[in-house]
Ligand SMILES: Nc1nc2c(c(=O)[nH]1)N[C@@H](CN(C=O)c1ccc(C(=O)N[C@@H](CCC(=O)O)C(=O)O)cc1)CN2
């Protein structure tokens with residue numbers, strides 16, 4: 001590789017180029033509200049693609065429910081406003097969802113992206129954003145829905161698993177599938193080693209699926 005290329009930021013991209021639209025951006029940027037509960041690597045994949053002008057979108061706000069979630073540090077790095085709505089502070093799911101809707105409306109969000117959101121949502125949120133909420137799941141749905149998808153795949157002894165982006169409906173992990181990627185399970189895989197391999201593909205399909213929303 002020539003030396004001038006090495007002057008380019010060597011930070012490995014969280015996403016690969018093959019899923020980027022090859023045509024120039026058309027239309028207004030999508031206004032995204034991100035929901036996350038944990039580390040935020042998928043948040044970072046989205047923010048990285050936007051910063052690289054590979055995604056015609058803007059992250060209006062990040063909402064997280066876990067005070068210790070590392071996603072907050074990633075949001076700061078990208079200058080994205082992050083708001084804690086801790087589910088433990090609410091007596092019902094509906095009350096939390098009402099504040100989700102209120103916050104997303106305050107920030108002029110038009111698409112909601114669940115990037116590792118570990119709370120079941122109610123019609124309060126779903127009806128406020130009909131067919132405009134997407135979720136990322138670490139299995140090839142409909143196989144292995146729920147919060148233990150990776151462990152379930154290992155336990156089932158399947159040789160291929162993967163990840164899915166789907167539209168969110170009231171029944172958990174059942175909405176129309178937008179994009180999937182397959183990931184092999186290796187004989188010595190642990191939940192952590194398999195999750196790490198799945199996440200490489202997650203970072204691609206979450207960006208690819210958002211890129212395709214422009215056409216919806
Ligand atoms: N109504 C819907 N809500 C959510 C969906 C959906 O499709 N419809 N997708 C999930 C994402 N998800 C898996 O991809 C998921 C997340 C969390 C749970 C769950 O059982 N959560 C528990 C709490 C678990 C915990 O805190 O560790 C709960 O909410 O009581 C299932 C599936 C997001 N929401």
Ligand SMILES: NCC(=O)N[C@@H]1O[C@H](COP(=O)([O-])[O-])[C@@H](O)[C@H]1O
Nearest residue numbers: 038039040041042116136137138146
């Ligand atoms: N049932 C939902 C679920 O398990 N979602 C999973 O949470 C992780 C979040 O990672 P991240 O915080 O590094 O983006 C991702 O692997 C995603 O598939």
